[in-house]
Each structure stands twice: as C-alpha cells, then as structure tokens.
Amino acid sequence: MILKDNWFSAAAEADNGAPIFINGRLDLEAFKNSGKFNERVEIYWHYEKGFNEMPHDEEGQRMEEVLECLKKAMEKDKLAILTGIYTGNGERTLVFYTRTSRVFGERLNEALAPFELLPIELYVEIDKDWNEYNEMLEAQEYGE
Numbered sequence: 001m002i003l004k005d006n007w008f009s010a011a012a013e014a015d016n017g018a019p020i021f022i023n024g025r026l027d028l029e030a031f032k033n034s035g036k037f038n039e040r041v042e043i044y045w046h047y048e049k050g051f052n053e054m055p056h057d058e059e060g061q062r063m064e065e066v067l068e069c070l071k072k073a074m075e076k077d078k079l080a081i082l083t084g085i086y087t088g089n090g091e092r093t094l095v096f097y098t099r100t101s102r103v104f105g106e107r108l109n110e111a112l113a114p115f116e117l118l119p120i121e122l123y124v125e126i127d128k129d130w131n132e133y134n135e136m137l138e139a140q141e142y143g144e
Helices: 029-033 057-075 101-112 131-143
Strands: 007-013 019-025 039-046 080-088 091-098 120-126
Touching (some): 007 131, 039 057, 039 101, 057 101, 091 101, 091 131, 101 120
Antiparallel strands (some): 019 080, 039 091, 039 120, 080 091
C-alpha cells in the first residue's frame, strides 16, 4: 500500500454558525479496504478563538509543528494514517485510523515529549467501515 499525500479543502459550519475548515486526505482506498486500520483516534486541541474563530498565529504555528511531528511519527511505518483535520470554533481535530490504539498512545507520548503540555483530549472508537472518513469525503462533494 502506497500512502499518498493528496488532500482536499472544504468548509463547513458549526452549530453556532462559526466556520470549520476541513482538510481531508484522498487516495486511501487501499488502507480503508485492507481491514487493518479498524480503530479511529481523534485528537482534540482546544484553543483560544481569534479572528473568525480560528487560532491565533502563534498557536496555529505550534499546531502545525505538532501536526507534522505526529504525522511523521505515526506514518513512518504505517502504524496510523492521518485522514482528516478540522479547524474552527475553538478546536482543531486530527483524525487518524490506526492498527492499534494502544501502540498509537505509546507513540503519541513519545512524539509529544519534546513539547510543553498541550491542551488536547483523545477519543478512540472502533470504526471498521471508516464512517467518519466517508462523512468527511461528503464535505468535498458539497464543496465542488
């Protein structure tokens, strides 16, 4: 399975009307259909809202640094695949599909060790059918 770095961008609205920007990864059918990535891990990063409900520049830069670190750590041996990023309304959500959430958690702690304590929460769910990913792809269709 070859992991490509093709993404789309789309916009949505939170319940309160705040904009949510979506970055979704494309070309993941082989991973989705492999049956090996059955657990979904969502990382929620709460931030102080700036202009248009987005993070302030400094926080946004730190988010990007953490994102690149996590992506590299999780995808180096395809333990987990970053599939989506949602940003807006005071929260950034990173969505990964992983082979095992236990090892994901261990690697997450290792990868984040150099950073100050981050305002994040984790959520894990079995999602063999990649329901969240399929819903995210629908945002791309509405954006066209």
